[in-house]
Amino acid sequence: MTSAPSPxxxxxxxxxxxxxxGLVLLYLFIPIFVIVLYSFNQPAGKFxxxxxxxxxxxxxxxxxxxxxxxxxxxxxxxxxxxxLVATVFGALIALALCRYRWRGAGPVNLLLVLPLTTxxxxxxxxxxxxxxxSNVPTGFATIVIAxxxxxxxxVALTVKAxxxxxxxxxxxxxxxxxxxxxxxxxxxxLPLIAPGIVAxxxxxxxxxxxxxxxTLFNAGNLVTYPLYVYGARRAAYPPQINVVATAILAxxxxxxxxxVLWQNRTARETGATL
Amino acid sequence: MAGTxxxxxxxxxxxxxxxxxxxxxxxxxxxxxxxxxxARVSVNVTDAAWYDGYTRAFSSYGMHLVRSFGYALMxxxxxxxxxxxxxxxxxxxAGRLKNLLLGLVILPFFTTFLVRTFAWKTILNDQxxxxxxxxxxxxxxxxxxxxxxxxAVIGGLTYNFLPFMILxxxxxxxxxxxxxxxxxxxxxxxxxxxxxxxxxxxSLPGVFAGGLLTFxxxxxxxxxxxxxxxxxxxxxxxxxxxxxxxIRDYPMAAALSFxxxxxxxxxxxxxxxALGTEDLA
Numbered sequence: 001m002t003s004a005p006s007p008x009x010x011x012x013x014x015x016x017x018x019x020x021x022g023l024v025l026l027y028l029f030i031p032i033f034v035i036v037l038y039s040f041n042q043p044a045g046k047f048x049x050x051x052x053x054x055x056x057x058x059x060x061x062x063x064x065x066x067x068x069x070x071x072x073x074x075x076x077x078x079x080x081x082x083x084l085v086a087t088v089f090g091a092l093i094a095l096a097l098c099r100y101r102w103r104g105a106g107p108v109n110l111l112l113v114l115p116l117t118t119x120x121x122x123x124x125x126x127x128x129x130x131x132x133x134s135n136v137p138t139g140f141a142t143i144v145i146a147x148x149x150x151x152x153x154x155v156a157l158t159v160k161a162x163x164x165x166x167x168x169x170x171x172x173x174x175x176x177x178x179x180x181x182x183x184x185x186x187x188x189x190l191p192l193i194a195p196g197i198v199a200x201x202x203x204x205x206x207x208x209x210x211x212x213x214x215t216l217f218n219a220g221n222l223v224t225y226p227l228y229v230y231g232a233r234r235a236a237y238p239p240q241i242n243v244v245a246t247a248i249l250a251x252x253x254x255x256x257x258x259x260v261l262w263q264n265r266t267a268r269e270t271g272a273t274l
Numbered sequence: 275m276a277g278t279x280x281x282x283x284x285x286x287x288x289x290x291x292x293x294x295x296x297x298x299x300x301x302x303x304x305x306x307x308x309x310x311x312x313a314r315v316s317v318n319v320t321d322a323a324w325y326d327g328y329t330r331a332f333s334s335y336g337m338h339l340v341r342s343f344g345y346a347l348m349x350x351x352x353x354x355x356x357x358x359x360x361x362x363x364x365x366x367x368a369g370r371l372k373n374l375l376l377g378l379v380i381l382p383f384f385t386t387f388l389v390r391t392f393a394w395k396t397i398l399n400d401q402x403x404x405x406x407x408x409x410x411x412x413x414x415x416x417x418x419x420x421x422x423x424x425x426a427v428i429g430g431l432t433y434n435f436l437p438f439m440i441l442x443x444x445x446x447x448x449x450x451x452x453x454x455x456x457x458x459x460x461x462x463x464x465x466x467x468x469x470x471x472x473x474x475x476x477s478l479p480g481v482f483a484g485g486l487l488t489f490x491x492x493x494x495x496x497x498x499x500x501x502x503x504x505x506x507x508x509x510x511x512x513x514x515x516x517x518x519x520x521i522r523d524y525p526m527a528a529a530l531s532f533x534x535x536x537x538x539x540x541x542x543x544x545x546x547x548a549l550g551t552e553d554l555a
Contacts, residue, residue, distance in 0.1 A: 010465075014367070021363035024356045025375070028382055028436060031393035035385055038396060049396045089297035096293035108294050115305050117486065117542055118535060119494025121511040125518050125531040126308035129315040132524065149304040152297050210387050212497065213511070217518065229388040233501065237392070245389040252384035256377070 032249070039242035046236035058239035062247075068240055071228035078140075078224065079208035082147035087201045089148070090155025091193065097156075098163050112153045123150060124217030131218065138220035146218045147208045154207060155200040162196030195263055202255065209248070309535070316528035327525030328533070335513050335530060339537070342510040345424070346493035349431035350439075353488045354481060356432070357439035361480070362473075364440075365447035379440050387434065391501050394430050395421065398502065422504030430498035438487035446480025447473070482549050490538055510534055 038048055042055035063069050093112070097105055115123060127146055131138055170192070174184045212226040219227060229241055286292075317324040364375045382390060397404055398420040408414045417423045450473060458468040496511030503509075510530065517527035 017359055018363055018367065021360040024360040024436075025378060027356070027433070028379065030397065031390045031433070032382060032385055034393040034396055035389055038393070049392075049399055050401055089300060092293045093297045096290035100290040102287075102290045104291060104294065108298060111298060111301050111306075115301070117490055117538070118305075119490055119511070119538060121494040121496065121514050122312075122531050122535045123305070123308075125514055125527065126312040127304060128518060129524075129528055130304075130308040130311040133311050133315065145304055148300060152301060156297065206383060210383075212388055213495075213515075216515065226386055226388050229386065229392070230497075233392070241389060241392075245385050248386065249381075249384045 035242050036246050036249075039239055039246045041239055041242075043239065046238070048237050048239045048242065055239075058243045062240055062243045065238060065240055067223070068225075068228055068238075068244065071223045071225045072244060074140075074222060075209055075225040078143050078147055079205050082144050082151055082208050083201055083205045085144075086148045086151035086155050086204050087197060090152045090200060090204075091159050091197050093152070093156040094159035094163060094196070095189075095193070097160055098166065099168050112156050115150060115153045116157075120150075120211075120213040124214040127214070128217040138218050139222055142218040142220070143215055143222065143224070146214050147211065150211070150214060151204040151207055155204050158200040158203055159193065159196040162199065163193050166192055195266070198259060202259070206252065312528050312532055312535075315524050316532050317525070318528075319525050327523075327529035330526050331529040331533060334526075335510065338508060338510045338513050339530075339533070341507070342493050342534075343537075345428055345431060345499075345507075345509065346489050348428045349435065349492050350485050350489045352428070352432045353436055353439040354443075354485065357436055357484065358443055358477075358481070361440050361443035361447055364444050365450075376444070379437050379444075382437060388497060388501075391430055391434065391497050394426070394433065395501055398426050398429075421502060422507070424503070424507055426502040427499050427507045427509075430502045431492045431495060434495070434498065435488040435492055438491070439484035442483035442487065443477060443480040446477045446483075450476045478549065482545070486542060486545070490542075493538065494534060 038051070039058055040054055040056065041048055041051055042053045042057060044050065044052045058064075093108065096102075097108065124146070127142070127149070128138065130136075131142055136142065171184050171188050174188045175181075179187065210226065211224075212230060215224055215227060216230070223231065225244065232238070232241060316327050319326045323329075360379075364372060364379075368375050396402065399405065400419050400421065405414065405420055408420075409418075414420070415423060415425055420426050454472050454476075455468050458472045459465070463471060493509075494511045496509050496515060499507050499509040499512055514527055514530050514534070517523050517530065521527075
């Protein structure tokens with residue numbers, strides 16, 4: 001789609017607006033630039049907050065700190081499990097909301113939006129209150145429970161936004177042509193909603209990997225990657241933290257690029273854009 | 275558009291209930307029930323009146339509540355001022371660059387929130403370039419530094435939630451029918467009037483959603499206050515966290531958390547009523 005050039009404002013005013021927008025974009029970028037840059041720093045002391053000299057040491061030895069590696073492993077494990085569960089739960093909700101007209105849709109929508117309008121510190125502390133009251137010790141299971149909880153809403157709303165307005169009569173057509181329900185789901189329903197589910201799954205994984213506040217309340221004495229970074233402010237903040245952050249950024253960009261390519265290809269093949 | 279559900283006779287009337295059951299049960303058990311647990315813990319006082327947690331919460335930390343909402347409001351307003359023009363340029367002026375810009379706006383999400391905030395600590399460091407340049411231009415605030423000042427905390431909050439402001443505004447601007455703007459100009463609106471009377475009102479739902487998505491997390495956040503601020507910039511989230519996890523004064527911690535949630539819910543309701551937007555998502 002091509003948009004007509006905006007007719008608003010004089011040429012000069014429009015230029016100024018572009019420059020302003022560019023500066024805001026730059027503001028969004030400065031910390032990311034700093035994160036990458038400081039992964040190449042050789043800090044003077046234990047804290048990598050002041051630039052001293054260029055070095056590849058941290059990149060050569062990214063696994064130098066076993067605690068950081070452990071934290072990363074835990075975060076990946078939590079993100080994988082919680083994403084799988086939350087994506088299934090969320091996608092099923094989205095399907096129910098978009099495909100059927102039923103009385104429960106309003107309340108379910110409300111239940112999805114409520115966690116998004118609750119500050120994380122309340123989500124985290126209320127879960128801890130529940131675990132305290134029922135004498136459940138906090139640890140791996142409680143972290144996963146919490147991550148699934150906050151991811152379900154995001155997944156359901158993302159999938160919902162992507163599949164709103166689909167032509168569900170295709171399923172009926174498949175059934176009329178003699179497909180059994182299993183075949184209908186695997187050959188018609190899933191391919192239709194797959195791009196939305198992939199996007200939602202990625203979002204859920206990223207949210208889980210990044211979550212700090214809710215996890216802090218429910219981690220017991222376990223340490224995820226963000227919790228490790230938080231603890232590092234007291235003892236030592238090595239450049240390896242920046243290496244991991246840069247690696248996460250690079251991998252996300254690669255995955256995102258691959259998905260965009262895949263979706264473009266699918267769109268070309270089916271002749272439809274989502 | 276085939277937006278409505280088919281709902282043929284072959285469909286099981288219980289199907290939607292079965293589909294939502296796992297997710298809804300999970301949210302009930304681990305979102306709704308915990309809120310009740312929080313309320314119960316807040317009045318679970320052994321040697322004083324049941325509302326003792328609330329009394330102590332307000333008398334000791336009323337100031338922190340006010341400060342949190344003040345900082346959150348500031349960062350929301352600055353967020354609109356920064357985010358709206360960028361969203362506008364993306365929607366109306368970017369042309370083919372639109373998707374690239376969209377990707378760039380969400381790029382910060384791919385680096386850890388905490389590491390990003392630590393990066394601001396590096397940037398605003400007393401020995402850093404920013405403080406040095408501002409200092410030699412005599413533009414530093416009265417504190418003589420940036421870290422451990424309200425400026426740093428509000429700046430950090432604004433930064434961290436800015437994409438949440440930009441994206442909904444962008445979506446609402448993108449949906450505007452360009453012919454409406456042309457029509458306004460045909461009817462002798464000058465370009466500023468066309469913006470004020472057509473584009474701005476139609477984009478308000480986006481500003482509304484962006485405002486909530488910034489204000490709510492910002493008011494409960496404590497990372498920015500803890501990493502970029504000093505003891506005088508402590509926010510309510512910090513207190514709740516400390517009381518729950520270190521001091522373990524559960525009734526008061528739960529009371530504070532419950533009060534925070536209640537105030538935000540009331541603000542959201544008032545805001546929704548004033549602006550009349552039914553669908554946030």
